[in-house]
Amino acid sequence: MMTDSGGAATDSSRRVQHPSGESPALSWLVELQRGDAGVRARLRRARSRVDALMEPKAIQLAQRVGRLSKSSRASDEEIGVALDLARVLAHVKTHDGAKRVMQQAGWQTFAGDRRESDAGKDAPALSGIRFRRLLTTEAGEPLVAAFVRLVRQLKGTVNVPELAWDFLNWSHPTRGARVRSKWAFDYFAAGTPASIANNTSTDDEGNT
Numbered sequence: 001m002m003t004d005s006g007g008a009a010t011d012s013s014r015r016v017q018h019p020s021g022e023s024p025a026l027s028w029l030v031e032l033q034r035g036d037a038g039v040r041a042r043l044r045r046a047r048s049r050v051d052a053l054m055e056p057k058a059i060q061l062a063q064r065v066g067r068l069s070k071s072s073r074a075s076d077e078e079i080g081v082a083l084d085l086a087r088v089l090a091h092v093k094t095h096d097g098a099k100r101v102m103q104q105a106g107w108q109t110f111a112g113d114r115r116e117s118d119a120g121k122d123a124p125a126l127s128g129i130r131f132r133r134l135l136t137t138e139a140g141e142p143l144v145a146a147f148v149r150l151v152r153q154l155k156g157t158v159n160v161p162e163l164a165w166d167f168l169n170w171s172h173p174t175r176g177a178r179v180r181s182k183w184a185f186d187y188f189a190a191g192t193p194a195s196i197a198n199n200t201s202t203d204d205e206g207n208t
Contacts, residue, residue: 024064025164029089032057043090048141049083058086065168081139085167088147092163093156100162105154106131106187124187126153131187135180139171 032040039057052058059068062082067074074082096104105126107119116123124131130149137146147167151158166183169175185192 023161023164025061025085025089026095026160028057028061028064029092029095029160032090040090043087046087046090049080052083052087055086058083061086061089065164077139081168081171084140084144085164087144088151088167089160089164091148091151091156092158092160094158095160096157097159097161099159100182100186101150101154101159101166102183102186103189104158105150107189109189111188111190126150126187135183143167143170 032043035057039055043052043055043058046052046055046058062068062079065082065085066072067079067082106124108122108124111119114122116128126134130153134146134150137143147163151163166179169179172179182192
């Protein structure tokens with residue numbers, strides 16, 4: 001059963017908000033983990049969007065994040081990304097809102113010119129090589145695989161609202177670059193510039 005150590009809201013509104021707000025993705029995951037274990041297992045095993053479409057629960061997530069509704073203008077690709085997200089979230093065990101994803105996976109103090117092998121407890125859980133590979137991964141099956149590996153690297157404990165928001169915006173023509181910039185600053189423990197934080201927190205992901 002998933003715990004919510006970050007105290008995040010679990011309102012099931014139609015929009016996936018930025019991590020500072022309400023998160024239908026988190027409430028969806030809570031319901032998934034409380035429901036039929038077989039559904040979660042099948043989503044973990046799903047190897048394509050077609051596989052995900054066989055699970056009504058994955059379609060429900062696409063509805064909740066605003067990609068499938070009467071008023072939605074989402075493209076087929078954007079709907080597919082929401083189905084991909086269901087496959088990724090099925091691997092999450094626990095929500096922890098205390099840190100952003102790359103603050104958890106990256107350097108614990110500013111990396112500077114230190115080598116990972118000399119950093120001791122400050123060394124990142126995710127190696128620099130894997131991080132650089134992740135940052136250049138494009139949407140589709142490669143991104144699903146990369147995010148699943150990241151979740152496993154973090155032992156299934158992640159900031160669910162942020163992970164969902166960033167995954168859905170990863171390839172957006174404007175928000176995508178800001179998401180990746182935020183991940184880089186967080187990974188190297190360099191702080192987050194206000195321009196990035198402010199822009200991501202005011203964007204409405206639900207209409208992408």
